Amino acid sequence: MTGATGAVTAEAEGRPDGVARLLRAVRGGRMSLIPALVDDLDAAQRRQCLPALKALRKELRDDWSNDGIGARGALLLAGAGCHTGPAGAATWLAGRDFTGRDWARHPALGRLVEAQPVEWQIEVATRLAARSASGWGRSMYPLAEAVVRRTGCAVPQDEPFVREWASSVRQGGGPQPTVAALLRADAFTPVLAPRVFELDDIGWMLSWQRSPRPGDSWPEAFAELAATGELDRAELLDACLARLLRGGKSPDQRAFLDVLRALAPTPEEYAARVRDVLALLDAPSVIAGHAQEVLVGLDEAGLTEPEVLAEASAVVLFRTEKKLVRAQLGWLDRAARREPARSGPVVLAASAAFGHPDQGVQERALRVVAKHLRAAGEAVLPELRLAAEALNPAHHPRAGEVLGAPVGGEDPDTGWDELLPPAPQPRPLGAPIASAAEVAEELSALLAAESPDVAVFERVLDGLVRQAHLDRAALAEALEPVRRVHPWSGVGRWYDCTPRDVLHVAAAVAGETPPHRGVRDLPGGKGRSPLRSQNNTVYGTVLAARMEEAARQVAADRPPFLLATPTDTTGAVAAGVLVERLAGYEAAGVTPGRADLCAALLRAAPTSDAEVLRAAGELGSPAGRWVAHWLRTGGLPDQPSERVYFAPGRGSRHGRIYGERWWEDLQRVAVAQPGAGAGPKGPDGERLAPEFRALLEGTEPSAARVRKIAEWPWWPTAHWAAMLPWHREELAARWLDHFAGGADRDARDTARLLPALAEAGGPAGLALHLAVAYGLGARDAEDRTAAVDALLVLAARGELDGALLGRELGVLVGPGTVKATRLASALALAAGTGAYGTVWSVLGAALPGLLGGAEQSARGLGDLLALAADCARRTRARGPVAEVTATAERAGSSRVVKEARILRDVLAA
Numbered sequence: 033m034t035g036a037t038g039a040v041t042a043e044a045e046g047r048p049d050g051v052a053r054l055l056r057a058v059r060g061g062r063m064s065l066i067p068a069l070v071d072d073l074d075a076a077q078r079r080q081c082l083p084a085l086k087a088l089r090k091e092l093r094d095d096w097s098n099d100g101i102g103a104r105g106a107l108l109l110a111g112a113g114c115h116t117g118p119a120g121a122a123t124w125l126a127g128r129d130f131t132g133r134d135w136a137r138h139p140a141l142g143r144l145v146e147a148q149p150v151e152w153q154i155e156v157a158t159r160l161a162a163r164s165a166s167g168w169g170r171s172m173y174p175l176a177e178a179v180v181r182r183t184g185c186a187v188p189q190d191e192p193f194v195r196e197w198a199s200s201v202r203q204g205g206g207p208q209p210t211v212a213a214l215l216r217a218d219a220f221t222p223v224l225a226p227r228v229f230e231l232d233d234i235g236w237m238l239s240w241q242r243s244p245r246p247g248d249s250w251p252e253a254f255a256e257l258a259a260t261g262e263l264d265r266a267e268l269l270d271a272c273l274a275r276l277l278r279g280g281k282s283p284d285q286r287a288f289l290d291v292l293r294a295l296a297p298t299p300e301e302y303a304a305r306v307r308d309v310l311a312l313l314d315a316p317s318v319i320a321g322h323a324q325e326v327l328v329g330l331d332e333a334g335l336t337e338p339e340v341l342a343e344a345s346a347v348v349l350f351r352t353e354k355k356l357v358r359a360q361l362g363w364l365d366r367a368a369r370r371e372p373a374r375s376g377p378v379v380l381a382a383s384a385a386f387g388h389p390d391q392g393v394q395e396r397a398l399r400v401v402a403k404h405l406r407a408a409g410e411a412v413l414p415e416l417r418l419a420a421e422a423l424n425p426a427h428h429p430r431a432g433e434v435l436g437a438p439v440g441g442e443d444p445d446t447g448w449d450e451l452l453p454p455a456p457q458p459r460p461l462g463a464p465i466a467s468a469a470e471v472a473e474e475l476s477a478l479l480a481a482e483s484p485d486v487a488v489f490e491r492v493l494d495g496l497v498r499q500a501h502l503d504r505a506a507l508a509e510a511l512e513p514v515r516r517v518h519p520w521s522g523v524g525r526w527y528d529c530t531p532r533d534v535l536h537v538a539a540a541v542a543g544e545t546p547p548h549r550g551v552r553d554l555p556g557g558k559g560r561s562p563l564r565s566q567n568n569t570v571y572g573t574v575l576a577a578r579m580e581e582a583a584r585q586v587a588a589d590r591p592p593f594l595l596a597t598p599t600d601t602t603g604a605v606a607a608g609v610l611v612e613r614l615a616g617y618e619a620a621g622v623t624p625g626r627a628d629l630c631a632a633l634l635r636a637a638p639t640s641d642a643e644v645l646r647a648a649g650e651l652g653s654p655a656g657r658w659v660a661h662w663l664r665t666g667g668l669p670d671q672p673s674e675r676v677y678f679a680p681g682r683g684s685r686h687g688r689i690y691g692e693r694w695w696e697d698l699q700r701v702a703v704a705q706p707g708a709g710a711g712p713k714g715p716d717g718e719r720l721a722p723e724f725r726a727l728l729e730g731t732e733p734s735a736a737r738v739r740k741i742a743e744w745p746w747w748p749t750a751h752w753a754a755m756l757p758w759h760r761e762e763l764a765a766r767w768l769d770h771f772a773g774g775a776d777r778d779a780r781d782t783a784r785l786l787p788a789l790a791e792a793g794g795p796a797g798l799a800l801h802l803a804v805a806y807g808l809g810a811r812d813a814e815d816r817t818a819a820v821d822a823l824l825v826l827a828a829r830g831e832l833d834g835a836l837l838g839r840e841l842g843v844l845v846g847p848g849t850v851k852a853t854r855l856a857s858a859l860a861l862a863a864g865t866g867a868y869g870t871v872w873s874v875l876g877a878a879l880p881g882l883l884g885g886a887e888q889s890a891r892g893l894g895d896l897l898a899l900a901a902d903c904a905r906r907t908r909a910r911g912p913v914a915e916v917t918a919t920a921e922r923a924g925s926s927r928v929v930k931e932a933r934i935l936r937d938v939l940a941a
Contacts, residue, residue: 842881
């Protein structure tokens with residue numbers, strides 16, 4: 033704290049004694065003295081202290097020693113007292129750098145605030161109440177609360193104040209009154225309790241119950257205070273329903289549903305709010321289920337209009353949750369049995385389920401219609417026959433019998449037209465950035481994006497190099513506004529290098545050396561780079577190498593452009609363009625950077641164009657000869673994958689690493705491949721730089737590698753795939769354990785790169801198909817959607833091997849590595865786009881493994897068989913499958929056996 037001490041001492045020289053004493057007390061961290069010393073100063077003297085206090089505050093921000101923290105507490109008090117205006121005092125007290133201690137409860141701060149005029153105190157408290165608590169271990173709520181309770185002013189209702197009040201209800205340990213008792217004794221409760229329903233991320237608090245005593249949780253407390261009239265019951269019911277209708281995160285929704293259940297509205301109270309309850313049928317399933325139960329009770333009690341049943345059915349029967357849909361069909365059935373006069377609306381409402389994706393639901397809806405059709409009368413037949421066209425063809429014969437007319441007009445001789453998305457074509461990167469202002473604009477967009485894409489980053493990096501070559505001073509001036517908003521700190525890092533670190537290059541353009549503790553990083557100088565750390569992936573290290581080199585180039589070499597800038601969004605560089613760029617380098621007498629050249633080689637598109645190869649052969653520089661040799665010999669060769677089984681035994685220490693389920697054995701199909709070593713050598717013995725050779729290392733299912741995968745997080749970006757745009761099979765092999773983690777370790781966000789791999793170049797072999805298989809079985813719905821996108825892209829490009837994918841899925845479903853329920857959901861999504869032939873090509877090959885290896889009672893297996901039957905029927909697939917026939921001939925009426933019989937008959941035709 034030497035620097036801070038010197039600054040304060042210098043500021044104190046020549047000051048009046050009172051000011052000097054205050055500054056010395058701040059320097060010494062003597063908080064207890066501050067209120068009296070501030071009180072001895074007049075308004076002018078207090079203002080005179082502010083510049084010195086602000087200077088000390090700036091110097092203390094990086095001082096976390098005990099002396100520094102003590103001085104920070106005294107500084108907090110002195111600054112609040114010396115700001116004679118309440119706005120300035122509140123801003124000072126709420127400063128984010130006053131963290132690490134609970135200063136708000138310190139007696140000295142209370143004395144200092146209490147000595148101020150009442151109007152000053154109230155305005156400070158009001159301003160603090162509107163500021164959310166930020167930083168570690170700091171909140172000014174206790175100070176604001178004390179002022180409000182002491183002065184009796186209006187209770188602030190700002191969200192931060194309400195949140196802190198609610199959190200403070202159960203602070204402290206040891207025996208305490210119940211939540212209900214605490215709320216009953218608190219004068220703030222009538223005002224603030226209803227505001228709790230407006231808070232986000234509050235579910236954890238509402239769900240917490242410290243003891244089993246009645247009233248010792250928030251839901252029970254709300255109910256108890258509403259029952260005694262201390263809180264308005266109608267207001268709480270309306271607030272709770274409004275909050276559930278607003279939606280939000282699952283923990284919050286479940287917590288407010290608990291509050292609603294604790295309030296236990298009477299049928300009459302629910303009947304008065306029936307429109308709100310109806311609207312809840314669109315909510316998450318647990319809330320929709322509760323609303324459905326309430327509506328059923330109201331309907332059976334005769335407290336709702338008959339139209340409510342039809343309105344509820346119109347919502348619920350289009351939901352995917354089969355439990356809700358079956359319950360709704362049951363409600364319809366009971367309503368028609370109880371009041372036959374309602375049969376007409378009932379059968380029409382039930383027909384809405386004819387288009388449900390689940391065949392079992394369709395069958396159940398058809399039974400409801402058949403049971404009540406006579407009572408409904410013939411007037412409903414035209415509408416029912418039209419709705420029946422949405423039924424799966426398996427139900428058309430039965431529907432024709434029920435409705436008295438044939439349903440479905442398919443011509444059995446008509447072929448199936450597969451609907452696939454257009455095969456994606458790589459999008460050109462576009463013309464280079466033409467001005468310094470445009471570089472600044474695109475850099476700002478890159479830094480604002482949550483996940484900047486390949487095109488934006490590559491254009492910005494190339495633009496920085498180009499514009500620095502043309503006019504470095506003008507570029508530095510154009511970048512200044514962006515750098516003020518997004519300063520480059522250059523400090524040590526714990527995460528991977530990312531495209532946002534291009535700020536390192538922007539700092540080099542401005543000639544600045546970012547501060548970095550213990551590390552020197554001058555462009556062109558020596559020292560370890562701030563872009564690298566032990567936590568960098570090999571892909572982050574490649575990005576770091578490219579940006580470090582660009583930072584040196586913009587400050588010293590200033591080449592005209594970069595060689596490795598892609599020509600399309602996959603990351604590929606057209607061979608002809610690369611040759612032209614090298615020719616430009618040779619004409620300008622510029623030597624390419626090594627990292628830039630290595631990146632360009634790995635991105636170069638394979639070519640057999642004689643004109644391009646001839647132009648490459650005319651290059652005379654060492655880099656030109658290497659590129660010519662690379663293109664002539666085909667560049668980096670494809671690396672084939674091979675299968676490796678890894679089945680940890682029961683009790684194996686590696687078993688829980690793979691599956692995190694130590695009590696069961698999981699078999700994972702891994703893919704290994706030989707390493708590429710140094711990669712192809714150039715004609716003069718050139719080798720790829722070490723960072724780029726690391727991209728080509730082989731993989732193997734070793735325990736050490738598995739442990740590393742299990743312990744380190746994985747945050748992939750499209751930039752990783754863009755480093756090897758012609759070798760997606762090798763990338764899939766290297767990332768296979770991560771893809772698998774979404775299926776057998778329930779990891780999230782594992783399949784985001786699957787669409788990028790599907791759109792990339794190179795062979796699509798075992799590794800890529802296995803990656804798609806794991807993605808289709810991922811726990812997270814977004815990951816399954818990404819896998820479906822990849823599946824359809826491969827099919828549209830004619831690169832999908834449906835038989836290979838199906839066989840692998842059959843293997844993975846057996847031991848539970850891929851769950852049948854998730855697979856059925858993903859493939860149904862793919863089929864819903866019209867790709868029934870594609871889905872059948874996968875399921876048809878998967879059936880032997882699914883029925884021969886998986887448990888016949890496995891959840892989701894019936895759904896897969898039903899989907900297979902639907903796809904086979906639509907695509908006119910024929911030919912028996914032995915495992916399907918064997919399952920169909922089994923005794924019993926389980927879902928699997930019933931669906932196998934339907935599929936057997938479809939294939940027999």
